[in-house]
Structures are given as structure tokens and as C-alpha cells.
Amino acid sequence: MLCGKSRCPIIVRLSHYMRTLVKVKGLNLDGSSPPSVFVGRFGYPYVFVGPLTPPVHGDTSIMDAPELWLGKSIDEIAEIRLSLIRGNFRVKVDQPTGSNRLLDEVRDLALSNLSVEVEMFFKKKPSGVFLMDDEVQPFGASAPIESLKIGSLRLDHRLDKAYHDYDLKASDAVLELYKSSIPVSKIQRAFSVGAFGEYKRRRLVPTRWSITAVDSIISNALMENVRRNPIINExxxxxxxxxxxxxxxxxxxxxxxxxxxxxxxxxxxxxxxxxxxxxxxxxxxxxxxxxxxxxxxxxxxxxxxxxxxxxxxxxxxxxxxxxxxxxxxxxxxxxxxxxxxxxxxxxxxxxxxxxxxxxxxxxxxxxxxxxxxxxxxxxxxxxxxxxxxxxxx
Structure with missing residues (x-):
């Protein structure tokens, strides 16, 4: 390969990308979001945010559950993630709850415990460049959203409780949820849509940053425990x-x-x-x-x-x-x-x-x-x- 790789990542991505794109007819898409959302970082504090949804229905939860991907091949992961179409709209990171209907719906989606029926109406047909980032899971094409419909939700009661606690610090919410055996990826998703923290301090957090922030918060707390423990013997x-x-x-x-x-x-x-x-x-x-x-x-x-x-x-x-x-x-x-x-x-x-x-x-x-x-x-x-x-x- 001209790029020096044994296989071309662009070709691998393109094959899965095009396979999904042909299923998107016109300017709307309906499917079951795993659930999954993405918050961009470019232009911060004004960022693009929106749901990730495949053009298929049913239980799609595996598409946003990296804890379950170990053992899957590069091609299998590419197929899973590049099936997700990203709808997006631009907001300021400190946009308060109730001031933007699209944002409120995306935030609710992020707190769901099960796959959610989503219909997106786009301003133009999904397209775009591939995201090449070793910190964020890949996804497929994207397009600006004109409007969004979300089906019935079954919220994770633990995430919902943290969301409605306006006096609980974001770091404390992360730790409480981790101790409740919520998967780290679910905590990171909710963290990214500003679901935690004292009410006036809540912010959207770009997905890339939210992943690292949650890993850091949890491991810092665990380190406090580790430092008090006896040393291994070998x-x-x-x-x-x-x-x-x-x-x-x-x-x-x-x-x-x-x-x-x-x-x-x-x-x-x-x-x-x-x-x-x-x-x-x-x-x-x-x-x-x-x-x-x-x-x-x-x-x-x-x-x-x-x-x-x-x-x-x-x-x-x-x-x-x-x-x-x-x-x-x-x-x-x-x-x-x-x-x-x-x-x-x-x-x-x-x-x-x-x-x-x-x-x-x-x-x-x-x-x-x-x-x-x-x-x-x-x-x-x-x-x-x-x-x-x-x-x-």
C-alpha cells in the first residue's frame, strides 16, 4: 500500500461507510440508536452535538458498548461503528436545560437504558470525512439536523437520579455511578451531555474529553485506596x-x-x-x-x-x-x-x-x-x- 500499511484503513472504512449510506433515502433516517451521542470539540465553546443512529431497528446496544467488543476484529468494529449516522446541530456548551428542545432530547437519549427509536430529518444528505482518532470510537457519515423525533425512553434510574440531583458535584456523580456498576462507557456518554454536576455549572463536554475525564476521576479515587493497601509480595x-x-x-x-x-x-x-x-x-x-x-x-x-x-x-x-x-x-x-x-x-x-x-x-x-x-x-x-x-x- 502507498500508505505503508498492510491494508488500507480508508478502503476498510469506505466499504462499510458506503454500505450504510445507500440505506439512507432522501433527507431522513429512522432507526434504533444504541443509544449513542457525540459531542464535538472544534469551535469550543460552540460545539456540534447530536445522536448516532444506524438505519436499522431492534436491539443495537452493542454498537455503543465497547466493554463487549474485546475479541472482535478491526473489520467487525468498523462495521459496527460505521453503521452509525451522526446528526448534528450547534449549541453553546453552557446551554441550560429547557432552552433547546433538540439538546434536551439528545440528553434524554444519552440516559436511556435500552435502544431508542429515532427519526432524524436532515438539512442535507449525510456525507463527510472519516474521523481518525485513537481516543474516540469511529462513526459514519454525518449531516446537520432539521428536526428530531425520539420514541419512548426507558431511562436508567441511576443515571436519571444523578441527572436530577442539582447539588451533586459531577465527580461525585461519576463515582457513585461507577460504584453502582454502571459501565464506564455509559457514564462517559452521560458526562458528555452535561448530565451531572451542580445545576449552574453543568456543561456539555466534548466526547473525547469526557472519556478521559471519567477515566481520570475514577482512577484518581481508586488510587487513594491503593496507596493505603499492603504491597504485593512478588x-x-x-x-x-x-x-x-x-x-x-x-x-x-x-x-x-x-x-x-x-x-x-x-x-x-x-x-x-x-x-x-x-x-x-x-x-x-x-x-x-x-x-x-x-x-x-x-x-x-x-x-x-x-x-x-x-x-x-x-x-x-x-x-x-x-x-x-x-x-x-x-x-x-x-x-x-x-x-x-x-x-x-x-x-x-x-x-x-x-x-x-x-x-x-x-x-x-x-x-x-x-x-x-x-x-x-x-x-x-x-x-x-x-x-x-x-x-x-
Whole structure:
């Protein structure tokens, strides 16, 4: 391929895109929204928002439930997501409830517990460029909405309760819903439409930002728990391989700190035209971080998965995540892939070692990039090895 990939992501997307578009007749579409909504970020604080709906009826909930996608192929995910047509209209992010009927209907849609019948009337036929973003799930064509009809709703009573609590802070709402076993993706969707928070402070949050915000809020709270727990007794290595993304996770018996490093091969999402591997990484110590991670949403998605595991075990550890994104990862599918890949690794029994060197030797044997390259990039490993040298005297 001219783009350097083993398969062209544009062709993969275009085939599914066109298959859906031919089902849209004229300027209206009716179907069952999973439910799903999208809030854009360009032009902030004036943003485009609207429902995502496929031209099919029935239970479409799988189309906006990334927790259920692990194991599906790139083509299967593309087919699921590119079937969704996005209707959009422009609003200011602080538009209050009751002042815009379209926005109120989209907000109600986001709180639904089941698929919802939706009919959209467009100002022009859906079209548009593909969204290429590794933090947001892909979707298909879009068009400005003239009007919108939404069928009967069955609201999730837990989301609805948080929505009608005008004194509850947004972060507290997120944590209460997470503790109630609401899937993270549902919390993120409601968060994006400004469903939480003190009434006068409620805002629409671009979907890309809402995903990271919810991952960050939850993992920050879980970290408070982790820091109080006893330290693990051995070195552990966890693994997962999905969509040509290889994850190796090292847990070290020490106080909480966290580092995530990604290596993108030529022909992948963030290194499409390169001739060498590109690496990104971020680190935080025991007290956490006060600045946004340069890696973006992937850092917080993986941190959520790690803190979930440690809280479940009531243990504490230093954690290093190494990710190799190989050329088979031809197009971005969203930050959920990182969260679910790491969750998948941590659900499996780890390999346990008594010595750090043995754990490192095994972990690096499973990766394609040489050990020395990772060692030079990792702040955590440098600190651990330096500390070991000091204590050996």
C-alpha cells in the first residue's frame, strides 16, 4: 500500500461507510440508536452535538458498548461503528436545560437504558470525512439536523437520579455511578451531555474529553485506596495481545507509582509514514500527577484498569505498562481498546517471579523492541534499578 500499511484503513472504512449510506433515502433516517451521542470539540465553546443512529431497528446496544467488543476484529468494529449516522446541530456548551428542545432530547437519549427509536430529518444528505482518532470510537457519515423525533425512553434510574440531583458535584456523580456498576462507557456518554454536576455549572463536554475525564476521576479515587493497601509480595507480569497491540504489564513490590510507554511501528495510527518506531511515555509517582499526560487518553484508560485490579486485590504496587502497536493496527478504534486490553491482561493469572531480573528477562522476551530501548525510555525502571544499587552497598 502507498500508505505503508498492510491494508488500507480508508478502503476498510469506505466499504462499510458506503454500505450504510445507500440505506439512507432522501433527507431522513429512522432507526434504533444504541443509544449513542457525540459531542464535538472544534469551535469550543460552540460545539456540534447530536445522536448516532444506524438505519436499522431492534436491539443495537452493542454498537455503543465497547466493554463487549474485546475479541472482535478491526473489520467487525468498523462495521459496527460505521453503521452509525451522526446528526448534528450547534449549541453553546453552557446551554441550560429547557432552552433547546433538540439538546434536551439528545440528553434524554444519552440516559436511556435500552435502544431508542429515532427519526432524524436532515438539512442535507449525510456525507463527510472519516474521523481518525485513537481516543474516540469511529462513526459514519454525518449531516446537520432539521428536526428530531425520539420514541419512548426507558431511562436508567441511576443515571436519571444523578441527572436530577442539582447539588451533586459531577465527580461525585461519576463515582457513585461507577460504584453502582454502571459501565464506564455509559457514564462517559452521560458526562458528555452535561448530565451531572451542580445545576449552574453543568456543561456539555466534548466526547473525547469526557472519556478521559471519567477515566481520570475514577482512577484518581481508586488510587487513594491503593496507596493505603499492603504491597504485593512478588514481581508479576501480565500480558494481552489484541488488534496487533501487545501489552506487557509489570508489577513491582513497592509503593504505588505508574508509568505507561507506547511504541508505534511504521504504518500504524500515530506513525503512518515513518521509517522507525516512535515511542511516547508518561510517569507519575506516589502522589499522582498535577498536569495532563502527554500520551493523552490511553494513559488514563490503562491507569483505570490497573487501579481496579489493585483495589480488587486490596494491594499496592509500582506498575509499568509497555505497549507495542504493530502494523496490523491499521486504524484507530478508540481508547476503549487500551482499557479493555489491560483489563483483559489483569483478569488472567500473572507470571510470578522472585527476582526483578527474571521478570524483566521474561517480559522483554515477549516484546519486539530491544530491552535497552525500553530501559532508556522508562523513568520507573531507572528509579528501581538505581534504588537497588544504593541498597546493595
Amino acid at each position: 514481581y508479576r507480569v501480565y500480558e494481552s495481545d489484541y488488534l496487533d497491540n501487545r501489552f506487557e504489564i509489570l508489577m513491582i513490590p513497592d509503593v504505588w507509582c505508574y508509568e505507561s510507554i507506547e511504541a508505534w511501528y511504521p504504518g500504524t495510527v500515530w506513525n503512518p509514514q515513518g521509517d522507525r518506531v516512535v515511542m511516547y511515555g508518561d510517569y507519575e509517582g506516589f502522589s499522582g500527577r498535577t498536569t495532563y499526560a502527554d500520551m493523552g487518553g490511553c494513559y488514563y484508560a490503562a491507569r483505570l484498569a490497573v487501579t481496579e485490579r489493585l483495589v480488587a486485590e486490596q494491594r499496592q504496587a509500582s506498575v509499568l505498562i509497555l505497549r507495542e502497536a504493530h502494523p496490523g493496527y491499521i486504524m484507530p478504534v478508540g481508547v476503549w481498546q487500551v482499557r479493555e486490553n489491560v483489563r483483559n491482561a489483569l483478569r488472567k493469572p500473572p507470571l510470578k517471579f522472585n527476582r526483578l531480573e527474571d521478570a524483566l528477562e521474561y517480559m522483554f522476551s515477549k516484546l519486539s523492541i530491544p530491552r535497552g530501548v525500553w530501559m532508556r525510555k522508562s523513568t520507573l525502571l531507572k528509579q528501581v534499578l538505581h534504588q537497588r544499587k544504593i541498597t546493595s552497598f
